[in-house]
Amino acid sequence: MLPYITEHQVAHQVKITKMAQTVFLLMAGGQIESAEFPEFDDIYCKYCFTYGSDWLITSGLEEGITQITKKSKDDRQEFVWNFPLDITFKSTNPHGWPQLVIHCYGIDVFGQDVVRGYGMCHVPITPGRHKRKVPMFVPESASALQKFTAWFLGRRPEFVDPKVVAQGEGREVTRVRSQGFVTVSFNVVSKDMKKLGYDVIPSEVSTTVVPDNVGMAKGQTEA
């Protein structure tokens, strides 16, 4: 190996460090803890993450399926999954921040899978432990006839792609019925956001560190 590095290699190193300076990382651990669906039994849940075009998953699973669980036999009437989430993202831009999309299914008396709810929440933006109670809703039939056939055949309307619940566009045409909650806990760690100039928690106003150039007239330099 050469005892020195060439100019080309230096340029390459600089490029790598510059690239590294524009990327921040977001690690989210946590679990899909439990759910409340007062009317149903035997529920399982699928999850997936959606994110903007600037985002990439560096490790972890983008989607998963939990076990099927029954309600607790006590008066809490709670479904417990205790299902682990563990994922790391990298991005250059907070726009398109990852969202967790959850959709739950139950098994009806004919043994068919029936959707029991869709829900979504953003991965929390601040580091630390967070708990989210995600409301779960199902789309409603558009007409009385469809309502009748849905009841008769035991097949409810569903979203073709569950990720529509993470979009802000085109929702005005949907009628839904919210009928439960899923509790999710997150542990969030971020890296290099502050280095890129992003503040996700309030800075200490009382002991603020003011950069030298603040408050100086234009063109004025430090003596």
Add this chain to the structure above:
Amino acid sequence: MAEVHVIGQLVGASGFPEHSLFCKWGIHIGGAWKVLSGLREGQTQVDNPQNQEAAYWSHPIDLHLATKGLQGWPKIHFQVWHQDSFGRNELYGYGFCHLPTSPGIHDIDCPTWRPAGEFREQVSQHFLGGGPQLKNPDLIYSGADRYRLHTVAMGKVHLQLGVVLRNFDRYGIEC
């Protein structure tokens, strides 16, 4: 330029006389501000909840704003509407709130109101429904002409907003 990211959701609404609600929302910004990406207005789904405590919309908001000045800090304004079983829409409330100035996650409960109208209008609304609406929706987030109005309290809109600021400390802005 300093940048602001708003990442969060319109969670839902509670305290309205009936449920089956939806919401039209928008963001109002001053002249120094610019929306770089994301939707600046929208309409939620109609939620008719099973338990009649609150309506949930889970409507995502992800906005990227840039600014040259602090004046005209963003405001989010709402119109809550009720949709009955025949698909008729009735105004249930107006409201606005400022975007929080400090970075972090904020749970916001925004109170809403609707115009009450004259006595005759109130009586007819009691029996027939409907009711007065604002001709000029700017009144939702401006204080200039409010004194002409008679209003009545309605429910609350719940938001969960995450605010990420960029490069504010570079300009000496403390928030």
